[in-house]
Amino acid sequence: GSRDENRCKNSYCSSVCCMYAVKQAVMARDHSSNPLDCAIFYMDMRTQGKDFDRYYENARKNGVRFIRSRVHSVVPDTDGRGLKMRYVDENGRIEEEAFDMVVLSTGLEIDKDAAAMARTMGVELDRFNFTRTDSFNPVSTSRSGIYACGVFTGPKDIPQSVMEASAAASAATENLAGARNTRTKTITRPKERDVSGEKPRIGVFVCNCGTNIGGIVNVPAVAAYAGNLPGVVYVEENLFTCSQDTQDKMAEVIREQGLNRVVVAACTPKTHEPLFQETLINAGLNKYLVEMANIRNQDSWVHSNDPDAATEKAMDLVRMAVAKAFHSKPLFETQLPVTRSALVVGGGIAGMTAALSLAKQGYPVSLVEKEPILGGNGRLLYSTCLNEDMTIYVKTLIKEVEENRLITIHTDSRIQNVDGFVGNFRTTIATGDKTLDISHGVALIATGAKESRPDEYLYGRHASVMTHLELDAQFKNNPGIIEKADSIVFIQCVGSRDEAHPYCSRVCGTHSIRSAIDIKKINPDANVYILYRDIRTYGKKELLYREARELGIIFFRYTGDDKPEVIAGNGHVTVEFNDRILGKRLAVDADILCLASRIDAYDNNHLARAFKVACDADGWLLEAHQKLRPVDFATEGVFLCGMAHYPKPVDESIAQARAAASRALTTLARDTIDVGGVVSVINPDLCSGCMACIEVCPYGAISMDSETDTARVNDALCKGCGACAAACPSEAPVLMGFNNEQLYAQIRSAMAA
Known part of the structure; x- marks a missing residue:
């Protein structure tokens, strides 16, 4: 569905498909109870994101097969039980393999209704119905005051979509800066209930998380088990505990049942604890009286092959969370002014x-x-x-x-x-x-x-060899050298995607192709060659790759263990390399050799x-x-x-x-800003001034009080990691929300299994 003019007219790259396929192949092998043969058929492996190349290489080393090819057809196998795939490999040979399942990496397209909405709003679209933007205003549309982000501006992955979302918000608020705070409303919060003298009344909410948890863990059994734990007076099972409907219902249950502690057995507190804390605030409880049992990341996801064991572990995690919640106490925050610059x-x-x-x-x-x-x-x-x-x-x-x-x-x-x-x-x-x-x-x-300085291909030893930025300087200051050149060669991935630097520099492929096109426009008769490992013109940059080929720019692929060789000549260099299609070693005399050197x-x-x-x-x-x-x-x-x-x-x-x-x-x-809550507090009566806590604090939150010669914590800097509590031989630091009483209760509960 992408990089294809013949069948779908989508000549762009969908950007995410390669990495998506690699991830799914790895996950399929991890989830299979038997050794699973996973093969990925691809033209160029476009893992250009941060740490993506590492993931790709790990997948390859761990048994995922990567086959550079063009797939011709997928048809039912003659035995009627599988599928037969016919393809042409990178050496031009026609091959055939049988598979039980074939997963198609389909391209991304803009929905027709979304395109119609944009046109109604007067927003200009490109021929693929993506919003037309430029490089210097990547979230601004053709209509002033209307901004776009995410895949609507072009295919992209989640990190880039999230960045663009915040960028669009920033662009919008620049226009609205003069109106800031003119319509501000103060949220009315219910008064926080004082539960200090109450006997613990714990409510447990067990989440199915769709099938993420419920597909593995016997959630009704976990809920029934939780109902018999000490202090638990209410148990509820939810399909999605994080949904707004469930949040509203949870707040209502807390009020109706008089709950003063809450345990949520669901996913990770790293992302969802603030949500449930907000729910407690809306119910009139101190937000630190919620405890989470991570029965997804730490249980159903890692024990998907053993539902019985996963269910038993979920019970253990819930029991431990309830034991800790039983001893929870309200924590409080203070406010500090913000320097607004x-x-x-x-x-x-x-x-x-x-x-x-x-x-x-x-x-x-x-x-x-x-x-x-x-x-x-x-x-x-x-x-x-x-x-x-x-x-x-x-x-x-x-x-x-x-x-x-x-x-x-x-x-x-x-x-x-x-x-x-x-x-x-x-x-x-x-x-x-x-x-x-x-x-x-x-x-x-x-x-x-x-831009790194290469230590190969005669860089620094021959005037014809230069880097990208040095070639850009020639475009700007000395275009005559390009007009006179008969042959220009680009070598990609110089110093990158190897063991010492196992990452892709992301911009190099597009930069080389843009430069090659500019050379052809300045000097149409020049022979331009690009030696590459993978062409990574992701998204709409793929159109540049097509334009380059149409202009006669020639692409040759090489591998990391069979690099080109560069030989010095008189006024030029000779670049030698093996061509896999022709099965021959070729040589090109280059007046300019541009190295796409690694970015450091x-x-x-x-x-x-x-x-x-x-x-x-x-x-x-x-x-x-x-x-x-x-x-x-x-x-x-x-x-x-x-x-x-x-x-x-x-x-x-x-x-x-x-x-x-x-x-x-x-x-x-x-x-x-609010500070405090889950922070460390030093008991001065136990502190000997040994400074062990200061040495281990990764945030520089602890210092010595010169008057008392004891340690003290800056609440605004403390992130509640607990390193000081672990390091102190006198047990002077106490991490609020994780005191000894709570942790020992959890440990005893864990051992009770």
Whole structure:
């Protein structure tokens, strides 16, 4: 249903299908009780997302077969019990295999009703009925004031859709900034019931989660079991406990039954605990009187082959949750004022876009850039994949940032130290010999990435060999060299997708094809060749790939263990490689050899330590959740965007920058923040001042009180991890909501099984 003009007229790539198929193959093998043969037939493996290549390689190493091919037909096998697939492999041979099941990776299309709605609203669509946008305004439609996000602008995965959703919200709120708080209403909450003197009355709500839990676990049996546990006075079984109807009913039951503790046996508290806490608030209970038993992630999903054991384990988990809830006590929070200004680290396209978005909504921004001038990698690019002029755009963006009275620019500056917490940060920056303290409520990190310098293919040893950005400089400053060239070769995946750097740099394939097309337009008679491992022109970028082939650009595939060789010549280089179709070794004399070199993360270790955020194994800044929180860090009040997160094209960097600004606004728009609740509290009578808790605290939330020589916790910084309670030999730290009484009750309950 995609990459196909003959059968469906969908010449674009649907972006998600490759990774979807790999994931399903892995899951099918995991869920099968017998060894399962899974084969994926593909043209190009497009696992260009963050950590996607790792997943692909792990799948291949663990037995999933990947067959580069073009499938001709799928027909019933002669025995009537299976399916027979006929295909052409990458060597041009016709092959045939039999399978019990064939799963089709069907393409994504826009619904006709959605397209009709867009036309009614006066929104311009492309020939595939996706919203027409440009690289510099990726969520803006042709009609002012109407914004689009997700697959409606083009095929994309969940992380990018979530980013675009926040970006669209940011774009909309820029227009509405003047009306902010003019129609604000205060939510009326029921008065919190004092349950301190009441005997525990526990209500247990057991969720089927559709078939996620109910398809494996005997939920009625678990509910019946829970009804006999100490303190339990009410039990209910739900199809989806997280649905709004069930939430409303739960609040009503709490009031009617006089419940003062609630146990929800469902999925992970990581995503759903805040929802149930809100329900308790609406029922007049302290929100910390809810306990969750994760009978999905920790049970039905991992014991799907043994329903009886899964049911027994669900009972154990519920029993433990009830035991802990029996000893739960209300916890309370305090409020702190918010400093309503932002710090943006990095003055490239992403950093400037984020700063401008915040400033347009009325919030002061300090923009810190380590270089003497703004612009980052954007100053080095020639054009976008849609052939939009990068030089003009970057100059316009810089001018707009420099002229905005709410943006204070600090160039040639670096972060020296960061203190504080969400809503109340204090950052010291160094500019030459001078230092400056900046107070801010949130921080956005957009420090970018860099093009690596290859150590192969004669780079640095022959004038004809250059990188992408160096070729872009030729386009901008010396187009004559391109006009005179007879032959130009591009080599993809230089220094990436190998054991040392097992990731895809995402932009390189599209960049090479865009450059190759530009070369052909400048010099139509030039011979242009692209040597690739997989062409990853995902989404509508696939149209560029088609255009390149129609212009006569020739593509040859190579493998990671059979790389091209480059031999120095007089004024040129000779590129030799094996062609799998012809079965011969070919040689091309190239006047220009462009290397699609790996994109590297900067050394962000100092910055990561300062802001108490994490980097992954490849050096990229690590988001809180790849799908649900793609621009948040685990550290509250700190956000990320641009290529510091992972390599991405200009439109995606801009969308992510707007998304980060949108997420930052959720803090900046508030007068106060709530702190406390599940935090550690130090008993000064037990504290010996050994500082073991300070050494293990990953958030820097504990310090020594100089007057008492005992440790104390900053509630705003504490995230309730409990490391201090585990490390202290005196048991001075107590993690509220997880005190010894509660944990010992859980342990005794677990051992009772």
